Amino acid sequence: MKNPTPIVEIAATGRFLPDNVVTNDDLAKTMDTSDEWIRTRTGISERRIAPDGLTAAEMGASAARQAMERAGVQPGEVDIVILSTATPDRWLPSTACDTQALLGCDNAVAFDIMAACSGFLYGLSMAEGYLAAGRGEIALVISAEKMSTIIDWDDRTTAVLFGDGAGAAVVRRSNGSGRGILSTHLRSDGRLANLLYRPGGGTIDPLSQGVLDEGRHLMKMQGREIFKNAVRNMAEACDLALQKAGLTSDDIDLLVPHQANIRIIEATAKYAGIPMEKVYVNVDRYGNMSSASVPIAFDEALEQGRIGPGSKVLTAAFGAGLTWGAMTLRM
Numbered sequence: 209m210k211n212p213t214p215i216v217e218i219a220a221t222g223r224f225l226p227d228n229v230v231t232n233d234d235l236a237k238t239m240d241t242s243d244e245w246i247r248t249r250t251g252i253s254e255r256r257i258a259p260d261g262l263t264a265a266e267m268g269a270s271a272a273r274q275a276m277e278r279a280g281v282q283p284g285e286v287d288i289v290i291l292s293t294a295t296p297d298r299w300l301p302s303t304a305c306d307t308q309a310l311l312g313c314d315n316a317v318a319f320d321i322m323a324a325c326s327g328f329l330y331g332l333s334m335a336e337g338y339l340a341a342g343r344g345e346i347a348l349v350i351s352a353e354k355m356s357t358i359i360d361w362d363d364r365t366t367a368v369l370f371g372d373g374a375g376a377a378v379v380r381r382s383n384g385s386g387r388g389i390l391s392t393h394l395r396s397d398g399r400l401a402n403l404l405y406r407p408g409g410g411t412i413d414p415l416s417q418g419v420l421d422e423g424r425h426l427m428k429m430q431g432r433e434i435f436k437n438a439v440r441n442m443a444e445a446c447d448l449a450l451q452k453a454g455l456t457s458d459d460i461d462l463l464v465p466h467q468a469n470i471r472i473i474e475a476t477a478k479y480a481g482i483p484m485e486k487v488y489v490n491v492d493r494y495g496n497m498s499s500a501s502v503p504i505a506f507d508e509a510l511e512q513g514r515i516g517p518g519s520k521v522l523t524a525a526f527g528a529g530l531t532w533g534a535m536t537l538r539m
């Protein structure tokens with residue numbers, strides 16, 4: 209199969225990470241865990257935790273400003289702002305609208321998407337569709353996550369895994385350069401929603417003193433089941449995305465996977481046939497930042513020269529929903 213011609217490309221990326229570093233040893237002071245357990249079971253050594261008062265919109269806007277500066281794009285030129293988050297600043301309006309206001313993207317349509325850890329890939333795909341339909345020239349895809357606000361800090365099985373941060377990409381039409389998104393495979397399975405969810409605080413179980421007292425507004429996860437589904441679905445998505453692009457794993461210069469657990473990353477890479485030297489890993493420094501993990505990893509890989517002009521990249525993600533997917537790109 210011939211390589212498809214990309215319709216849109218990533219013009220530039222950006223990231224924001226809060227300064228506050230929380231190590232495994234810090235966590236072991238307040239909960240029954242250890243640096244050894246967290247490192248060997250997850251690969252995480254530390255994570256960033258945002259201070260009170262720093263919003264997801266502000267983190268997202270910082271990442272987006274960096275991406276826009278690098279792309280040479282002015283706020284008024286942006287046609288669409290797609291923001292993915294599992295931790296909206298408020299239930300109404302969208303965090304995307306708050307971010308749009310902070311950025312001054314006055315000519316843009318702005319809205320949130322909720323696809324948990326897969327949100328950046330879903331966002332890129334939506335931006336591609338919008339631009340391909342001729343509705344605009346420039347999209348901002350932002351992932352901003354303040355996971356620390358939905359973690360149950362008394363639950364060691366989830367509290368040690370997550371961190372805060374934001375990543376962003378300026379997406380524009382490809383103009384025949386050959387750079388851009390080559391293929392996409394996205395899926396969801398709502399039948400497994402209760403493997404990773406927040407039971408209370410929405411319309412099913414509105415916020416009440418009981419919800420707060422019992423912590424039903426906080427994240428619950430069946431870790432082992434999520435683990436199995438993550439590996440199976442990301443591996444299959446990688447295969448299908450490669451097939452759709454007419455590529456094999458040998459063609460890939462770098463795999464940029466969602467950063468949930470080093471064991472999930474290693475298993476996905478193995479199934480995809482990609483050696484670990486060609487896999488970008490930062491889960492050790494940041495933990496799982498939900499949808500912000502992929503764009504932050506992407507941005508670091510670009511900055512470090514692990515990917516550059518002409519590189520072929522495979523990216524994959526998996527999260528609550530369930531949601532998952534993979535994408536191939538030529539940079």
Ligand code: UT7
Pocket residue numbers: 240241242245246249250325364365366368404431432434435438468469472496498526527528
């Ligand atoms: O972004 C997508 C969302 N999330 C994920 O992808 C996460 C997917 N799941 C995982 O990464 C792993 O399942 C975990 C890291 C969450 C757990 O690792 P595991 O190897 O599956 O451990 P486990 O849940 O089977 O627990 C093993 C033991 C248990 O003790 P017992 O029952 O064997 O005595 C747990 O209570 O480890 C215990 N444990 C801990 N011990 C120390 C669980 N969490 C901790 C902890 N510190 N933080």
